[in-house]
Amino acid sequence: MLEIDNLRITYGKHTALGGVGMAVDKGECVVILGANGAGKSSLLKAVGGVVRPASGVISHEGQDLAQVPAHEIVERGIALVPEGRGIFARMSVADNLALGCHPARARGGAEARRREVLELFPRLAERQKQLVGTMSGGEQQMVAIARALMSNPDLLLLDEPSLGLAPIVTKEVFAALGRIRETGLTLLIVEQNVRASLALASRGYLLEAGRVVGSGSAEQLQSDPAVQRAFLGGTSEPLENELN
Amino acid sequence: MFLSTLFLGLVLGGTYALLALGLSLQYGIARIMNLAYGEFMLLACFAVTMMFTSWGLGPLWGLLIVVPLGYALGWIIHTVMMRPLIKRSGGGGRLEVDTILATFGLLFVVQGLMLVTFGSDFTSYSYLNQGIGILGTTIAANRLIAFVVSLVIGFGLYAMLIRTRWGRALRAVSLAPDSAYLVGIDVGKLGRQGFALGGALAAAGGALVSMFQTFSATDGVVFTMKALIVVIMGGVGNILGALIAGLLLGLAETFVAAFIDPGLTMAATYTMFLAVLLWRPTGLFGKAGG
Numbered sequence: 231m232l233e234i235d236n237l238r239i240t241y242g243k244h245t246a247l248g249g250v251g252m253a254v255d256k257g258e259c260v261v262i263l264g265a266n267g268a269g270k271s272s273l274l275k276a277v278g279g280v281v282r283p284a285s286g287v288i289s290h291e292g293q294d295l296a297q298v299p300a301h302e303i304v305e306r307g308i309a310l311v312p313e314g315r316g317i318f319a320r321m322s323v324a325d326n327l328a329l330g331c332h333p334a335r336a337r338g339g340a341e342a343r344r345r346e347v348l349e350l351f352p353r354l355a356e357r358q359k360q361l362v363g364t365m366s367g368g369e370q371q372m373v374a375i376a377r378a379l380m381s382n383p384d385l386l387l388l389d390e391p392s393l394g395l396a397p398i399v400t401k402e403v404f405a406a407l408g409r410i411r412e413t414g415l416t417l418l419i420v421e422q423n424v425r426a427s428l429a430l431a432s433r434g435y436l437l438e439a440g441r442v443v444g445s446g447s448a449e450q451l452q453s454d455p456a457v458q459r460a461f462l463g464g465t466s467e468p469l470e471n472e473l474n
Numbered sequence: 475m476f477l478s479t480l481f482l483g484l485v486l487g488g489t490y491a492l493l494a495l496g497l498s499l500q501y502g503i504a505r506i507m508n509l510a511y512g513e514f515m516l517l518a519c520f521a522v523t524m525m526f527t528s529w530g531l532g533p534l535w536g537l538l539i540v541v542p543l544g545y546a547l548g549w550i551i552h553t554v555m556m557r558p559l560i561k562r563s564g565g566g567g568r569l570e571v572d573t574i575l576a577t578f579g580l581l582f583v584v585q586g587l588m589l590v591t592f593g594s595d596f597t598s599y600s601y602l603n604q605g606i607g608i609l610g611t612t613i614a615a616n617r618l619i620a621f622v623v624s625l626v627i628g629f630g631l632y633a634m635l636i637r638t639r640w641g642r643a644l645r646a647v648s649l650a651p652d653s654a655y656l657v658g659i660d661v662g663k664l665g666r667q668g669f670a671l672g673g674a675l676a677a678a679g680g681a682l683v684s685m686f687q688t689f690s691a692t693d694g695v696v697f698t699m700k701a702l703i704v705v706i707m708g709g710v711g712n713i714l715g716a717l718i719a720g721l722l723l724g725l726a727e728t729f730v731a732a733f734i735d736p737g738l739t740m741a742a743t744y745t746m747f748l749a750v751l752l753w754r755p756t757g758l759f760g761k762a763g764g
């Protein structure tokens with residue numbers, strides 16, 4: 231579904247990604263782990279058409295995305311929840327959701343999708359008129375995810391959905407992502423919360439300084455010394471304990 | 475005296491509000507501070523006048539003709555003149571400075587063309603000039619019509635921005651241009667449409683003003699200034715704010731002219747403007763930092 235090959239991203243002289251390859255199959259949930267500055271957001275931005283790669287290939291359903299403008303990416307079925315969420319803070323929840331179905335591909339069945347999304351995030355249903363900027367961080371993240379779902383995507387990209395959220399809110403967001411995953415939607419998640427994301431994902435990659443330094447199933451990554459070193463501080467207790 | 479002044483003020487304010495809406499859309503959505511805005515409005519004044527005096531076409535019909543033309547002209551100017559500036563600026567703050575300089579130049583080009591074509595005399599025509607009695611006072615029918623039409627257009631625009639898909643997208647571009655791509659909005663295209671829509675409103679404002687006011691080819695800058703004052707008083711991008719601020723400005727001008735001294739009208743306008751800038755820089759209804 232999504233194939234990335236030898237992707238290089240540079241900002242001036244600085245190389246953020248130095249030849250990264252990965253693939254995501256339909257229905258999978260894949261996580262990209264990596265410390266600050268590893269290049270995770272750059273990678274998602276490249277897929278989202280916001281950052282143009284210096285070289286390499288990003289293809290979606292067999293089609294090259296290199297020349298696709300950022301605003302057309304969502305029409306291809308790729309919805310991005312960026313770092314910082316990119317919501318319309320000075321508009322209401324209802325407006326944000328309505329804008330979510332702005333893409334032409336999202337116009338059919340918008341009402342049904344709105345109902346599903348509000349079932350997924352009941353908190354939003356009660357606050358349709360509230361300005362999103364006045365909501366808590368967790369609620370804003372829910373708006374961002376809900377808005378992305380409104381675009382009728384077949385691939386959802388999430389950049390650190392747990393960033394800045396209290397553990398209990400992170401749990402709620404990941405529980406919702408779990409339910410989204412069950413619908414068969416393909417997910418590619420960038421995270422630093424290793425426990426939560428490995429409990430959700432089936433597979434993952436570890437990025438370090440712009441390169442893939444590890445990959446494998448969630449279990450493999452969980453016990454990968456590089457991951458342990460980077461995030462877990464050496465502990466290897468079962469992840470479920472953390473989540474439930 | 476009081477009532478008739480009140481009505482006159484409201485009528486004048488209604489057209490100010492309408493003019494300000496167009497400028498506000500162009501600045502809020504396309505990020506272009508159009509200093510030639512008043513010139514576009516004057517073009518509509520002259521066009522409607524010509525259609526009335528040479529073809530006998532009523533100004534309301536004229537309005538229906540100049541509004542789409544205003545949209546088209548806005549679209550063309552954006553495409554030909556603004557797009558290269560936008561491309562060059564790469565979305566930075568340089569765009570604002572560049573477009574102010576560019577539209578400042580455009581102001582004189584359009585003004586020169588109008589001076590050559592229409593001369594520098596004051597122009598007006600007489601249309602439905604008879605008085606209508608309301609609440610014991612009389613007001614010219616043309617002013618009343620202009621007022622009602624401005625309100626209809628103003629609230630229609632407001633409803634469009636709030637309720638329709640296009641309006642929501644325009645608002646999204648105005649409020650968060652960097653996020654709009656996430657929902658498939660082409661900011662460049664919507665910016666062009668917003669600028670064109672502003673042109674349509676300038677044309678509507680011009681058509682209505684011409685119904686009851688004399689004007690000359692060099693008046694554009696006055697209208698631009700007034701529209702700018704209303705936009706800042708109402709809060710940039712705030713449609714209802716612009717409507718109310720426009721009415722307030724119209725009232726202030728007429729009351730000062732009627733009860734203090736007609737020569738102080740402009741002074742009153744700028745005093746209000748300065749007061750707002752000093753104490754409520756985000757507009758009368760703006761939130762701090764908003």
Ligand SMILES: Nc1ncnc2c1ncn2[C@@H]1O[C@H](COP(=O)(O)OP(=O)(O)OP(=O)(O)O)[C@@H](O)[C@H]1O
Binds near residue numbers: 244268269271313
């Ligand atoms: N617009 C930019 N201009 C210059 N350098 C940039 C830019 N964006 C990112 N970088 C650099 O590229 C590298 C990778 O950044 P990126 O944001 O992709 O990392 P990240 O893995 O998402 O980090 P974090 O976990 O902190 O979000 C960093 O060294 C960063 O400083």
Ligand SMILES: [Mg+2]
Binds near residue numbers: 270271272313389
């Ligand atoms: Mg990041």
